[in-house]
Amino acid sequence: xxxxxxxxxxxxxxxxxxxxxxxxxxxxxxxxxxxxxxxxxxxxxxxxxxxxxxxxxxxxxxxxxxxxxxxxxxxxxxxxxxxxxxxxxxxxxxxxxxxxxxxxxxxxxxxxxxxxxxxxxxxxxxxxxxxxxxxxxxxxxxxxxxxxxxxxxxxxxxxxxxxxxxxxxxxxxxxxxxxxxxxxxxxxxxxxxxxxxxxxxxxxxxxxxxxxxxxxxxxxxxxxxxxxxxxxxxxxxxxxxxxxxxxxxxxxxxxxxxxxxxxxxxxxxxxxxxxxxxxxxxxxxxxxxxxxxxxxxxxxxxxxxxxxxxxxxxxxxxxxxxxxxxxxxxxxxxxxxxxxxxxxxxxxxxxxxxxxxxxxxxxxxxxxxxxxxxxxxxxxxxxxxxxxxxxxxxxxxxxxxxxxxxxxxxxxxxxxxxxxxxxxxxxxxxxxxxxxxxxxxxxxxxxxxxxxxxxxxxxxxxxxxxxxxxxxxxxxxxxxxxxxxxxxxxxxxxxxxxxxxxxxxxxxxxxxxxxxxxxxxxxxxxxxxxxxxxxxxxxxxxxxxxxxxxxxxxxxxxxxxxxxxxxxxxxxxxxxxxxxxxxx
Numbered sequence: 001x002x003x004x005x006x007x008x009x010x011x012x013x014x015x016x017x018x019x020x021x022x023x024x025x026x027x028x029x030x031x032x033x034x035x036x037x038x039x040x041x042x043x044x045x046x047x048x049x050x051x052x053x054x055x056x057x058x059x060x061x062x063x064x065x066x067x068x069x070x071x072x073x074x075x076x077x078x079x080x081x082x083x084x085x086x087x088x089x090x091x092x093x094x095x096x097x098x099x100x101x102x103x104x105x106x107x108x109x110x111x112x113x114x115x116x117x118x119x120x121x122x123x124x125x126x127x128x129x130x131x132x133x134x135x136x137x138x139x140x141x142x143x144x145x146x147x148x149x150x151x152x153x154x155x156x157x158x159x160x161x162x163x164x165x166x167x168x169x170x171x172x173x174x175x176x177x178x179x180x181x182x183x184x185x186x187x188x189x190x191x192x193x194x195x196x197x198x199x200x201x202x203x204x205x206x207x208x209x210x211x212x213x214x215x216x217x218x219x220x221x222x223x224x225x226x227x228x229x230x231x232x233x234x235x236x237x238x239x240x241x242x243x244x245x246x247x248x249x250x251x252x253x254x255x256x257x258x259x260x261x262x263x264x265x266x267x268x269x270x271x272x273x274x275x276x277x278x279x280x281x282x283x284x285x286x287x288x289x290x291x292x293x294x295x296x297x298x299x300x301x302x303x304x305x306x307x308x309x310x311x312x313x314x315x316x317x318x319x320x321x322x323x324x325x326x327x328x329x330x331x332x333x334x335x336x337x338x339x340x341x342x343x344x345x346x347x348x349x350x351x352x353x354x355x356x357x358x359x360x361x362x363x364x365x366x367x368x369x370x371x372x373x374x375x376x377x378x379x380x381x382x383x384x385x386x387x388x389x390x391x392x393x394x395x396x397x398x399x400x401x402x403x404x405x406x407x408x409x410x411x412x413x414x415x416x417x418x419x420x421x422x423x424x425x426x427x428x429x430x431x432x433x434x435x436x437x438x439x440x441x442x443x444x445x446x447x448x449x450x451x452x453x454x455x456x457x458x459x460x461x462x463x464x465x466x467x468x469x470x471x472x473x474x475x476x477x478x479x480x481x482x483x484x485x486x487x488x489x490x491x492x493x494x495x496x497x498x499x500x501x502x503x504x505x506x507x508x509x510x511x512x513x514x515x516x517x518x519x520x521x522x523x524x525x526x527x528x529x530x531x532x533x534x535x536x537x538x539x540x541x542x543x544x545x546x547x548x549x550x551x552x553x554x555x556x557x558x559x560x561x562x563x564x565x566x567x568x569x570x571x572x573x574x575x576x577x578x579x580x581x582x583x584x
Contacts (some may be wrong), residue, residue, distance in 0.1 A: 077146030107162030210390030215272035257360035309425020
């Protein structure tokens with residue numbers, strides 16, 4: 001209809017004509033075309049739509065009029081959110097176009113204010129009309145307080161057409177030429193393509209995927225327990241059997257009940273659970289129809305009431321409250337007990353009155369609600385029987401976390417617990433193997449450091465002997481031990497024998513004492529966390545009854561093999577190369 005309306009617009013021939021309405025002067029041919037498209041075609045479409053609505057609703061109705069009445073006259077759209085006037089400009093177009101936003105804006109400007117010489121007058125006129133529609137429609141929709149991106153989805157093809165020519169002009173020369181100076185544009189094109197591919201993959205296969213996985217799970221459960229057939233593995237975790245022996249009961253039920261404790265429109269259960277014997281219910285969000293302004297200001301729908309106080313809502317709006325629960329699912333009960341699970345037919349349709357639901361066979365909710373339901377339903381037979389990942393982030397705090405399903409069948413609960421334990425054990429084993437590989441790398445690094453340090457000091461001692469340098473050349477505290485009776489091993493004989501460079505404390509009585517035990521680490525020792533430093537010192541005063549202090553540095557600190565002496569660490573930057581190699 002918008003394209004048919006703007007078909008009568010002409011391209012302004014002058015600047016003066018552009019700022020007046022004189023360019024709306026259609027010819028006879030254009031006026032006939034407009035009349036045909038708007039009157040004949042529009043009336044035909046509206047007539048067919050009215051007949052279909054009469055067949056579906058059973059009475060004569062006109063949904064477009066209802067749409068204008070509820071959203072404009074009563075302003076019920078504000079109940080679902082209020083947005084700023086610039087929403088479509090600041091958020092709508094960026095979310096709709098993504099990486100093509102700059103090219104679309106350039107195309108809009110060129111189509112409306114600049115005449116392209118490479119195009120014919122008819123092509124320029126068509127692009128101008130597309131640009132006017134893409135500008136006029138968001139401007140009209142901005143008059144409504146409630147705005148959504150999906151309202152401007154029909155403009156996407158026109159915006160892509162307008163963005164095509166600027167994008168081609170920007171990227172075509174670098175792609176066609178072999179000049180290295182155009183490499184940045186090639187990289188930009190590759191980057192934009194990869195961004196679009198990633199966004200398409202994430203939104204298609206990852207984001208909000210749990211709402212579809214849980215539908216597959218419910219269909220599998222219906223086929224396995226309510227139809228008596230072996231359920232397929234569609235959408236069910238590998239290695240977990242969803243078909244229990246209880247489904248072979250002689251009494252086969254007729255109704256499967258599901259309750260969705262989620263915000264309204266969270267799952268597509270009405271389109272996926274199409275079996276006539278699946279009776280499901282969800283928290284509703286009916287607008288405040290036929291209420292005055294005072295009642296509208298204090299109105300809360302069913303979902304808002306539930307999330308305001310879940311325990312109170314379940315106590316008041318569930319049959320039996322929080323004390324009386326069904327002990328078994330409907331397919332494990334006899335024919336006399338099945339009536340307890342049949343949904344009531346006299347459910348209140350008044351949005352101001354609460355709905356009374358029956359406790360279903362399955363409860364589905366988001367992970368954010370799990371701690372609250374564990375507290376409220378701790379005395380019920382409900383327990384977790386399925387969990388699926390939904391999304392990494394969400395702007396609605398009520399829809400965060402995994403999608404969790406609780407059921408009444410103890411067999412399914414036990415199978416799910418066993419399956420979860422197997423997954424946890426496998427994950428723990430992978431984690432331990434990864435840590436073992438990390439420890440092996442650390443040990444190999446220490447061995448290489450020790451080998452390099454040993455070869456370095458042997459070379460230095462050989463050079464010192466060839467130059468005739470004795471021990472007097474070094475400081476008195478840097479005396480070297482070469483005695484075979486030393487307490488240290490042969491691999492560490494090149495280390496100084498005086499503290500702080502020796503493995504044993506000095507024999508003289510000093511105010512400090514440092515000692516540690518060293519055992520070459522093994523895998524079992526690492527797992528027992530046995531390789532630790534033991535630092536012990538005593539103070540010079542109060543020798544009688546002196547108190548020893550022991551510190552055990554944690555493993556995986558910045559320097560796990562060297563004591564964390566603050567004085568030595570602070571001077572680490574000023575040490576020479578040989579001294580650093582000594583400590584290594």
